[in-house]
Amino acid sequence: MINFPNSISHYKFIEPIGRGSTSEVLSAICLDNQNEISIKKIDMEKYPIELEFLRQEVSFWSSSAHPNVVGYYGSFVEGTVIYILMEYCSAGSIYDIMRYGFPRGFNDEFIIATILKGVLNALNYIHSNGQIHRDIKPGNILLCADGSVKIGDFGVAASLFQDGQRQRARYTVIGTPCYMAPEVLTEDHGYTEKADIWSLGITAIELATGEAPYSKLKPMEIMVKILKSPPSKLPTNAPYSAEFRNFVEKCLQSDPMNRATAEELLRHPFIAKAKSDSYISATLLTKIPPIGERLRTIEKQFSAFSMKEQTLPPQAEHPPSPMQWNFEGIEQPSHPHSEPTESITKGRFTITKQPSSGQSNLSEADKENQQLKQTVRQLQQKVESMECEMDQMKDQIRLLTQLVQNIMK
CATH class of the missing domain: 3.30.200.20 (Phosphorylase Kinase; domain 1)
Known part of the structure; x- marks a missing residue:
């Protein structure tokens, strides 16, 4: 080693x-x-x-x-x-890959089955060791150059063992709202590793469609939907196979007792469609550039985006942003600038470019263009600030949920 x-x-x-x-x-x-x-x-x-x-x-x-x-x-x-x-997983996360080249999801069920099989293998290992991951989502599923699938971010993982004894359940509300199982939110009887299976089912839908159910709603609205609505399914108007639909149904059972285990799902007919890692490398990774090149391409796209004096889309959408691994919390895109003229803040990072000698003789049009760029940057910073506030709100929601549950007991 x-x-x-x-x-x-x-x-x-x-x-x-x-x-x-x-x-x-x-x-x-x-x-x-x-x-x-x-x-x-x-x-x-x-x-x-x-x-x-x-x-x-x-x-x-x-x-x-x-x-x-x-x-x-x-x-x-x-x-x-x-x-x-x-x-180092050089191909980045599934979330990044989808945002770059597959915003509507993968139309190849072999790719989806292969990715899910890799995640299930990891979950079967984790669960058999008495652990729960608690944050399965595309942002935490990574690919290596050879097409191998890895899961990362054990920042919210939890053990089902205490003092050498297996515990029946966990009670802490934690994870990313869209992917949370109903029992994680209610805390009536706690939750087990079956919560990861629910998250896997939501992830399967996102791999196929490009977005998780309720992803455009606010965190509290998402939680209400999860608790009050029937389990999500693949769209009925799309030509998904019966095996894929059944796989999602096995994952998204409201009662965790009726939900399949990782070991059982590894034997599911849909997972039997999975190919080798080389299939992912040949059919998926060959269609996208390496993560560094993706980053540079998107920076150029955003520069062109700014030059055309376009306004920012609604908050639910973002202009092209860099491909990044996500290791915790809700996915938060950052917004680069390939031609900064001042100190530019991206989240908590600051990039500074010294003005060139010719910048003192800018034309009026150039000055107006710079002012427009500065306006766009300020709007971006506001969006990023709101995203940080969302993270804080998520923590507050967890505490409030626990408080309400304690009062109701």
């Missing part, structure tokens, strides 16, 4: 590939062994988080050894920053 040093001076950062509400993820080269890995950075001074939460994230992950689970290489603290070293 390759050893990775516990000092950031032994690594050379290449480029950002993702960010969450409290962290950023970058690709990097280990200078000692020349292996390319990804590094998750969490600045505890800017984003105070409980070390117990991080210990929980790493404890099971560090002991995991499965081909469909993102590899964990170690972690260490320098100053106020925690660094988590992990496997």
Whole structure:
């Protein structure tokens, strides 16, 4: 097994590939062994988080050894920053890939079955070890260059074992709203690993259609829909196979007792359609450029978008944004600018470009164009600020839900 040093001076950062509400993820080269890995950075001074939460994230992950689970290489603290070293999945997340080239989902059921089989293999391993992932979604499903499927982000994973004894259920409301199972929201009897199966069913619908059910609603509206509406299904007016429809139905049973297990779903006729990793590589990854090139392409697209003086779409939609891994919370796109003229804030990152010598003689048209760009940037910052507020709102909703449930008991 390759050893990775516990000092950031032994690594050379290449480029950002993702960010969450409290962290950023970058690709990097280990200078000692020349292996390319990804590094998750969490600045505890800017984003105070409980070390117990991080210990929980790493404890099971560090002991995991499965081909469909993102590899964990170690972690260490320098100053106020925690660094988590992990496997580099160069093709990025399924969420990123869909946003770049497949906004309406994959029309190839073999691709969908192959992705879901990889996730099920990982879930079967996790569940058999008494763990729950609790945040299965396209943003946490990653692909490597060879087409292999990996699941990442164990930041909200939970154990069903305590003091050596298996517990019947968990009671904490946590996860991403669109993918939450009904029992996670009600907390009447707690929830088990079957909550991951529900999330997998929602993910299956998103892989086929391009969006999760209720994804355009506000968090509280989503929760009400999940609790009050019948389980979602694949659209009836689309030519999906009977096996695929049945697979989704097996996942999305309101009563978790009637929901299939990961082991059972691995034997489902739809999963029998799954191909090898090379099929994903040949039929899917060959249709999209590498993650770095995707990022540069989208930056150019956004530059052209700004030059044409277009206004921002509604909040539910976004102009082209960079492909990034998502490791926590609701997917939050950031909006790049390929030709900044001042300090530009993207989330909590700032990029500065010094003006060139010829900028003092700008024409009136150029000045107007710069003002328009600045207006667009300000609007973007407002959108990103609202997205951060949504993350905070999600935390408040969890607390309120728990409070209401405690009062009703």
